[in-house]
Amino acid sequence: MPVYEFRCNDCGRKVALRYATVAEYSEATPACPRCRSTNLTRLISRVAIKSSPLSRLLSGDVDDDTAFDDLENADPATLGRMLREMGDEVGEDMGPEFEEVVSRLERGESPEDIEASLPDFDDDTGGSFGGDDSAISD
Secondary structure: OOEEEEEEOOOOOEEEEEOOOHHHHHHOOOOOOOOOOOOEEEOOOOOOOOOOHHHHHHHOOOOOHHHHHHHOOOOHHHHHHHHHHHHHHHOOOOOHHHHHHHHHHHOOOOHHHHHHHOOOOOOOOOOOOOOOHHHOOO
């Protein structure tokens, strides 16, 4: 819904007027809601583009990794929603394992219980799922 800002030249008030469409605005005669004057000057407004915190993070618009701080103590359903949104933002099929984990989180199952029920996946480093932390050197 377009919002147009004006300054009333009679009473000096700044007003924001909303119209259902741009066409409706072009046919309207804007008037000050306070004094009913049509002696208005249109102001240049800031444009707002809504984006999710995740999309800003994925696009690199976030300066550091503090965007994940709120998730440290988040409930499983919140983690599930965040992961689902992240998967949607990536735009690729993340596979059945990802879908299973996200669905279980969204149902409220704890990450620890989910991790405990997952099979160990051996990789080339001989570690379990995610690699062997003891093999990581500084």
